[in-house]
Amino acid sequence: MNAPVPDPADVFAYVSGRVEHAAHALWPGAIVGLGPHVPSGDRYVQRLDVDERPLFAKVSLLGSSLVSVLRGTLGDWAAIRARQDAYTATPGGLLERETIQYGILHTARLRAPRIAGYSGGVLFT
Numbered sequence: 001m002n003a004p005v006p007d008p009a010d011v012f013a014y015v016s017g018r019v020e021h022a023a024h025a026l027w028p029g030a031i032v033g034l035g036p037h038v039p040s041g042d043r044y045v046q047r048l049d050v051d052e053r054p055l056f057a058k059v060s061l062l063g064s065s066l067v068s069v070l071r072g073t074l075g076d077w078a079a080i081r082a083r084q085d086a087y088t089a090t091p092g093g094l095l096e097r098e099t100i101q102y103g104i105l106h107t108a109r110l111r112a113p114r115i116a117g118y119s120g121g122v123l124f125t
Helices: 008-026 066-071 077-089 094-107
Strands: 032-038 044-050 053-059 117-119 122-124
Touching (some): 008 044, 008 053, 008 066, 008 077, 008 117
Antiparallel strands (some): 117 122
C-alpha cells in the first residue's frame, strides 16, 4: 500500500509559515508581507517584503526536490514534516551550505545572490 500523496496546500502552508517565522526571528518587529510562491522544481521559493524590502525565501524540504515531496516519494506528509524538523535542526543542511557558497562567490566578486539572512532552514536573498 502506498503512502498518501501530500496535499500541496498543506505543504505550501507549512513552508510559508516557516518562512514567516524565520523572517520574524531575523528581523524582530519588522513588517513581513508574504508574497506568492515562485515555481521551482527543487526548492520552495517565496517572494516576501520585510519592511518594504523585496526578498526571496528558499526552503529545502529534506534536501530533496519539491516535486519528490509533492509526488509522495518521501512518504506521507506527517512523516515528511517530522523528518523536516530534524533535518532543519541538523547543522550543515543544504541551504546552510548554499549560504556559505553564495558568500564565497560574492566575496570573489562573482555573480551570486546577495544573502539577506539565514534562519531556521530558510535562506533569504
